[in-house]
Amino acid sequence: MISNLAVAFLNAVVWGLIMALIALGLNMIFGLLHIINMAHGALYMLGAVVAWYLIEFTGNFWIALVVAPLFVALVGILMEKGLLRSIEDKPITTIICTFGIMLVIQQLVLTIFGGSPRRIAAPIPYRFQLFQLQYPLMRVVVAIISILVMVGLWFFLRKTKYGLWMRAVVQDREMAVGLGIPVNKVYMWTFILGSALAAFSGVLAAPIVSVDFMMGREVLIMAFIIVIVGGMGNLEGSVIAAIMISMIQGIGALFVPPAIATVFALAFMIIVLLFRPQGLFGE
Amino acid sequence: MFLHKGKSFGFILIFSLILFIFIALPFFIDLFYQTFLTELFVWILFAISFDLIFGYTGLLSFGQALFFGLGSYTVTISILKMGLNTELALLLSIIIPMIFSWFVGYFSVKLSGIHFVIITIIFALIGNIIGETWTAFTGGSDGLTFSPPPFRLGLFKVNLIDIKGNYYFVLALVALSYLFLRRMVQSPLGKVFISIRENEDRARLIGYNVQRYKLIAFLIAGGLSGLAGGLYSLTLKYAAASYLHWSISGHAVVYTIVGGMGTLMGPVLGAGIVMSLEHYLVNFLQATDLVVGIVLVFMVLMAPKGLVGLIQSKLKRKEASA
Numbered sequence: 001m002i003s004n005l006a007v008a009f010l011n012a013v014v015w016g017l018i019m020a021l022i023a024l025g026l027n028m029i030f031g032l033l034h035i036i037n038m039a040h041g042a043l044y045m046l047g048a049v050v051a052w053y054l055i056e057f058t059g060n061f062w063i064a065l066v067v068a069p070l071f072v073a074l075v076g077i078l079m080e081k082g083l084l085r086s087i088e089d090k091p092i093t094t095i096i097c098t099f100g101i102m103l104v105i106q107q108l109v110l111t112i113f114g115g116s117p118r119r120i121a122a123p124i125p126y127r128f129q130l131f132q133l134q135y136p137l138m139r140v141v142v143a144i145i146s147i148l149v150m151v152g153l154w155f156f157l158r159k160t161k162y163g164l165w166m167r168a169v170v171q172d173r174e175m176a177v178g179l180g181i182p183v184n185k186v187y188m189w190t191f192i193l194g195s196a197l198a199a200f201s202g203v204l205a206a207p208i209v210s211v212d213f214m215m216g217r218e219v220l221i222m223a224f225i226i227v228i229v230g231g232m233g234n235l236e237g238s239v240i241a242a243i244m245i246s247m248i249q250g251i252g253a254l255f256v257p258p259a260i261a262t263v264f265a266l267a268f269m270i271i272v273l274l275f276r277p278q279g280l281f282g283e
Numbered sequence: 284m285f286l287h288k289g290k291s292f293g294f295i296l297i298f299s300l301i302l303f304i305f306i307a308l309p310f311f312i313d314l315f316y317q318t319f320l321t322e323l324f325v326w327i328l329f330a331i332s333f334d335l336i337f338g339y340t341g342l343l344s345f346g347q348a349l350f351f352g353l354g355s356y357t358v359t360i361s362i363l364k365m366g367l368n369t370e371l372a373l374l375l376s377i378i379i380p381m382i383f384s385w386f387v388g389y390f391s392v393k394l395s396g397i398h399f400v401i402i403t404i405i406f407a408l409i410g411n412i413i414g415e416t417w418t419a420f421t422g423g424s425d426g427l428t429f430s431p432p433p434f435r436l437g438l439f440k441v442n443l444i445d446i447k448g449n450y451y452f453v454l455a456l457v458a459l460s461y462l463f464l465r466r467m468v469q470s471p472l473g474k475v476f477i478s479i480r481e482n483e484d485r486a487r488l489i490g491y492n493v494q495r496y497k498l499i500a501f502l503i504a505g506g507l508s509g510l511a512g513g514l515y516s517l518t519l520k521y522a523a524a525s526y527l528h529w530s531i532s533g534h535a536v537v538y539t540i541v542g543g544m545g546t547l548m549g550p551v552l553g554a555g556i557v558m559s560l561e562h563y564l565v566n567f568l569q570a571t572d573l574v575v576g577i578v579l580v581f582m583v584l585m586a587p588k589g590l591v592g593l594i595q596s597k598l599k600r601k602e603a604s605a
Contacts, residue, residue, distance in 0.1 A: 036400070092341075103572050110573075221408060266405050274393060274402075
């Protein structure tokens with residue numbers, strides 16, 4: 001029992017950190033551009049698929065972990081500059097547009113990559129003893145990498161010029177324009193970062209889950225839940241909410257069927273939406 | 284006044300003409316295309332009911348799949364497991380989704396904008412998970428098959444196992460629903476819906492209970508989505524949990540955007556064009572939704588008022604130059 005609980009706990013932490021990265025990307029784009037990016041899950045999936053190809057060619061997971069997000073970031077630039085720029089001030093229209101983009105990405109992958117799921121082998125195959133069970137070391141490494149990325153993001157937002165600009169635009173867009181901040185550039189960088197984060201978590205998740213063209217669909221909904229529970233535009237809130245929800249789901253699934261655990265998580269979210277639309281941790 | 288009469292005369296003319304074509308069509312096409320058209324009618328009904336809440340009232344609901352799936356399951360389960368007759372099952376496929384849409388709507392209309400979109404997705408997702416999990420009742424992702432017993436409707440004997448009979452039955456109900464919705468959006472009630480879409484605060488300041496009117500629109504759309512689901516199951520003799528998935532609502536979104544929202548005629552046109560396109564593409568492309576997605580993105584960016592909007596602006600330009 002204790003070892004099952006320990007494994008469930010570790011899994012929940014690892015998955016919570018991956019979900020936090022995804023939700024951070026979604027939330028940054030929302031907080032700045034007020035766009036609900038329905039294609040975010042598809043970008044996560046695209047990251048994993050591109051990584052699969054890169055690993056086929058180079059045989060190296062770590063190259064894929066760096067290159068796949070760069071590739072997806074490029075897709076993000078195309079999305080933002082080519083498609084969304086002209087409708088950025090209409091939230092409902094952008095939802096429909098990104099829904100269309102989600103379809104396009106999913107179906108393109110289905111055409112090229114095929115419909116059957118594939119696996120990416122963990123680059124670190126070692127397992128360590130955890131009470132009576134074995135636990136893959138790779139997952140711990142994934143957790144550490146996620147934390148490092150979050151710390152890096154925090155520094156980027158707090159200590160660099162672009163980070164300062166981003167926060168300024170979130171606070172007051174008109175004022176930011178007035179002070180000479182290149183708002184369009186900031187938008188583009190936010191979108192690049194958000195897309196890259198989605199793809200990065202896709203690559204990190206790939207050795208844990210299987211890679212297929214629909215893998216982003218459920219993740220998108222989970223990311224929504226996290227962003228709403230943590231508060232839209234509240235990045236710290238997203239990280240806490242991601243780990244919290246992942247814990248409730250993971251540990252809850254030991255005692256009740258996972259479907260019921262998910263239904264409770266969703267019902268909880270409806271309550272949050274109705275009574276605290278600013279999120280649990282907002283003021 | 285006179286202008287309005289002229290407009291509605293033109294509408295009656297075009298409507299009867301289209302209806303006449305569809306009544307005559309089964310004598311010239313084979314059973315495969317009759318089934319295809321029957322499915323098209325069902326999706327048209329789903330799309331125009333979505334147009335009422337999105338196009339007219341301004342509420343983007345991705346939760347309509349819940350009511351579609353509920354309608355489809357209501358028909359299937361009440362015929363298969365309760366042994367009810369077909370006409371009663373179909374009536375229930377309006378009532379039961381309406382009850383659920385009252386529940387969902389009661390909470391959802393308290394929110395607006397993006398929050399509304401997300402809460403409707405969540406409700407549909409809960410329905411989908413329950414449908415997938417409760418396999419003893421719903422058949423899960425394998426679904427349930429059944430065969431609807433024939434019944435009498437006034438002078439007509441309706442046998443839905445006969446493809447042509449099914450075609451006319453669905454056509455009649457969809458045409459009636461269209462007329463019902465058209466009447467509704469032109470009534471004072473419909474004007475309130477439009478005023479909410481245009482400016483919610485102003486509608487509230489004038490003294491309308493905005494949430495109540497949103498709920499009314501949501502109820503009617505929910506009932507008609509349920510009817511669409513019920514007819515879909517009667518056509519395919521099948522229901523599955525995947526009908527409850529929120530992405531099914533995407534169909535209605537695509538048809539409405541491509542055809543032109545807030546026009547009723549738009550979703551009809553959109554469904555016809557997109558479904559024909561898909562039907563044609565399926566011969567040499569596995570991923571037909573790829574083209575659907577491209578069309579959707581293109582229309583949102585280039586012609587947000589859809590095909591109907593494009594045609595209208597063309598006509599206006601002609602009038603202006605004449």
